[in-house]
Amino acid sequence: MSSRILKIAPVALLCVAVSSVFALGLADGAAKFLGSTTVEGPVPSDFGTYWNQITPERQCTWRTVEQTRGTFDFSECDIPYNWAKENKATFKFHALLWASGNPSWLRDLSADEAKEAITAWFDAVAERYPDLEYINVVSEARRIHSQIGSNNKIIEALGGDNEDYKFITTAFKMARERWPQAILIYNDYNTIQWERNEGIDLINTIKNNGAPVDAYGLEGNDLIVMGTGPMKCYNPDLLKNALQEIYEKTETPLLISEYNISNEIDSIQKNCFAEHIPVFMETEYVVGVTLWGYLYGQSLMQCITNPGINCCGLIRDGEDRPAMTWLKEYFNFQEDTTARDTTIADSTIAIGSSLHLQANTLQAYDVFDLNGVRLGRLRAYTMDEAVSILKNTSDIKVQGIYMLRSVKNGTVKQVRIAR
Structure with missing residues (x-):
């Protein structure tokens, strides 16, 4: 079990410490973070009102930073990173290797050239951000759906995959060499309800091969039950049992890394938040929760009920959707009018x-x-x-x-x- 994670996340929601002078986010003072992704451009002015952890959606991906081989532009990634520094929030780097984040020029390289390019990319990130705390090292690389090696030589460059995910192990070892103190995360989707065993197998395989994995990121986008009947939320008791099974079989702390209920029906979104968030926040081996966007229409996540748009946001046209109202009630949120008040009436x-x-x-x-x-x-x-x-x-x-x-x-x- 990783001591890195356990030092950061005490074992119960009650085990909180006195926070900074100015409260940050709904979960300020809690034992685990509650965060969100942010898209390109300035961080929204109200971000710190609700969230104390920030994950850039695509601003820090290889495709964004190194659009031309050998030329690194971190300006978009600097924005959320600097915001986290200035506001004493938790920053999670997303991601070193991710199929959706591969640069287009990678497809023209040989395996040896790809290894050189990957090494240069890791080195550039380490030079720019030597103090990263959380890193999605590899994201969405299970064989069942991965495109990480599609039209490129990434897998071959990092040692191949003889049913052992060696290329993932190599990537984690490279990351540990550059960030000895960081929380190194493997991240994937559909791994709670639908493809749980495949995810468990991957984590155990790479750990047995020596990959220094500190945490397992569960995207949490498979928590809507769809079928012939009405759409509904994944049962919270089943969710609790699933998380326990994953944790016990992998002996690896968990993050809910991309929680979203992409549904235009307010009542369904609210019910899912009310059933799932308490499970996440009150389960000791879940380190924190990141929502995949909180502003309606400002995320790349497609809507389940209307694939042409994004509808996972909690704030629409400046108004709270019912899920956001519930979230504020759960955390007993009030506008922090006392933050600058130096007396008690x-x-x-x-x-x-x-x-x-x-x-x-x-x-x-x-x-x-x-x-x-x-x-x-x-x-x-x-x-x-x-x-x-x-x-x-x-x-x-x-x-x-x-x-x-x-x-x-x-x-x-x-x-x-x-x-």
């Missing part, structure tokens, strides 16, 4: 009071010092649990008295911390 102080909340309702609590300076935000199910988290976090270095304030109703509790 007397009318909100109720020292020693406690909240009696439903056990399954996650709440947000702001942390202040005695000068009224807001230090961050944490999430817990009750005030008592919030107190316990605050007392045990390593992020508070100085002993003394601190204040917890419920974002929901303003109730405040005094907490004495000894160090």
Whole structure:
């Protein structure tokens, strides 16, 4: 089991730390990230309001960066990377090797030339971004559907595939040489409901061959059940069992890397989010969740009900769709009006009071010092649990008295911390 992942993702959603001074995203303070992809151009101004992890959809692919062999242009990739740096968000590089990201000139190269080109590409990315934290090293390379070696010599260049996916193992070893501390991810689709065994077999095969795989990215785009009856969401109990089976058989932490419910019917999208997101967020070996776009029509993912458009977004024409409304309720989201407020109003102080909340309702609590300076935000199910988290976090270095304030109703509790 990878120590890299487990250091980043504590084993329960309650195990949160005090966050940065300014809250970032719906899941600010949670033990795992909730992020989204972004498309070309500037990162939307409201991105940090909802998400604390960012994945570029195509801006960092080989095809985009090296359109002409030997000429690397990282300007589009720099935008989400720099945004993550500036906002202290998690950045996931997508992707080093991916069929949809191959440059067109690759098809004209011999195996030896392809190996030189792949090496130069890895080296260029490592030089530009030496501190990457999460990397999709190889994406969508299972034999059952992969086009990664179609019309090119990538597979041959990286050692071939004698039923052992050696080319994937080689790519991971090359990545580890360049990023010794990064979380290296194999990513694929249809691997939860439909082709689970094939995905498990690939992960175990490359790990047995020495591939330094730290995490398995499940795209999560096979979580709609279609057939002769009405379209519906994949059953959450079956989902939980599937994730457990994948984790136990691969002994590899999981990421939900491209979750999307591409459906124009608001009620179906909302129901799927309400059934699936709690499973992801409350399963200890799921490190985080990335949505494949949140703005309606601004992603390459095709709509299930209308393939001519994209409809997986949660915000349409500036208005929240029901799934987004539900997501905000699940994370108890409120506009962060206290982020720049340096005092706690007397009318909100109720020292020693406690909240009696439903056990399954996650709440947000702001942390202040005695000068009224807001230090961050944490999430817990009750005030008592919030107190316990605050007392045990390593992020508070100085002993003394601190204040917890419920974002929901303003109730405040005094907490004495000894160090």
